[in-house]
Amino acid sequence: MEQPTDHKNVSSADKYKNFESTEKSNHGRLPTISEADARQAFLEYAKRHTGYSSTPAKEMSIENIKALKIYRYSLRTFYEERETAWKTCPYYGGEVDGPSNGTAPNPKNMRVYRPYWFVTGEKTIIVPHTSKVQLCICCAGKRMVPCPPLIVCMMCLGSGLYYPGRCFSCGGTGRVRCGLCFGRGRVRCIPCIGQGRMITFLQMKIKWKNHFDKFVSNRNSEFPSEKVDKVSGKTIFSDEDTLVRPVTAFSDPSINESFRNILKEHAKLSKHYKILRQHQKIELVPLSKVYYEWKGEHGAYYVYGVENKAYCDSYPKRCVIM
Ligand SMILES: [Zn+2]
Ligand SMILES: [Zn+2]
Ligand SMILES: [Zn+2]
Structure with a gap:
């Protein structure tokens, strides 16, 4: 550009x-x-x-x-608005531009390609050398989290009885197989989308306005x-x-x-x-x-x-x- x-x-x-x-x-x-x-x-x-x-x-x-x-x-x-915020997303691999690559610049003074004078627009950029990869707090890097294999039967509310006899849904056990993990006992971790690691970085949003x-x-x-x-x-x-x-x-x-x-x-x-x-x-x-x-x-x-x-x-x- x-x-x-x-x-x-x-x-x-x-x-x-x-x-x-x-x-x-x-x-x-x-x-x-x-x-x-x-x-x-x-x-x-x-x-x-x-x-x-x-x-x-x-x-x-x-x-x-x-x-x-x-x-x-x-x-x-014609003026510029800069806002920064820390963002955390699942880490899918690839290069991590962290502090070991150099000192992070002050976002306020960073040189950014702007549109022509008086042309409005906006841009989102990652502030260099601010990225950090960590294990997902939710699953501790295991990618999966525990999920009960059996859940309370909604038909008999766990009693196993349904008038005039046994509950036909759970066969009288009061429990049915969990629909989330299909009885496997664990599911994919939601915050890291099963990646086990998260990347955190400083994001800057710039808006050009008139x-x-x-x-x-x-x-x-x-x-x-x-x-x-x-x-x-x-x-x-x-x-x-x-x-x-x-x-x-x-x-x-x-x-x-x-x-x-x-x-x-x-x-x-x-x-x-x-x-x-x-x-x-x-x-x-x-x-x-x-x-x-x-x-x-x-x-x-x-x-x-x-x-x-x-x-x-x-x-x-x-x-x-x-
Ligand atoms: Zn996770
Ligand atoms: Zn489950
Ligand atoms: Zn039941």
Whole structure:
């Protein structure tokens, strides 16, 4: 098996600086949509909703399009969980990797082939030089254990009598042949499955997992943040490292604070697990507020995401066919 090669260390002071300048230039020119796209989005919105007439979307005159923005921050932490436990199984022969072969490594520091970054999985391995073969305690290595050749007859419950005379099942002896050993007086030992010896070793179970969190910075109180989950944004910052650093490039300190808090939460994983890799990403999700006029009625709706989806909390009432 080949150890997957690590990605190049992409995080550097320069990268964070570049991001800052990108973010600054973005303030100047937010992505805007054309009137045609805004109308098309509204038309599709009407089509998606049963009972909504598409007339207002066709006839309205667009008065203004205001470009707004939503940031979506996501953090993925790839970590490893290691658990060890002593295991004992029947020994069927073969090589025993015991302490005479060397000192057992500390399971926490053992080098283990892991999957690619952010790919979940699990693996069970035997810690080297921890195996030991011993006689089975149950049978003392004899492979067989005693078993009574005769057992109490269930028909007469040992009395030998069954109305009106002798028990027909045991012939009046009150005992019948044991069905486990067929009267031989011994059976195969169960814990060692008749092998007479047991092997004990330290087993380590490793699990690779991902922890994911996201945060949406939305300053537009009328626009529900959860809508953003279903659309794409434009990645303006992407960073990967063993431990990523908090992004502090936003002029709004509360946004930076939110990023830092998510990072802090993920850092708590290191109490019980080993963090192997982190990936953080910031996307700018386009959002436009479109003001329109239709038959003297003024209204507004939002167009959001790279997909240009529309959202409206007050579709012109008289166009809703009940
Ligand atoms: Zn045994
Ligand atoms: Zn028996
Ligand atoms: Zn009987």
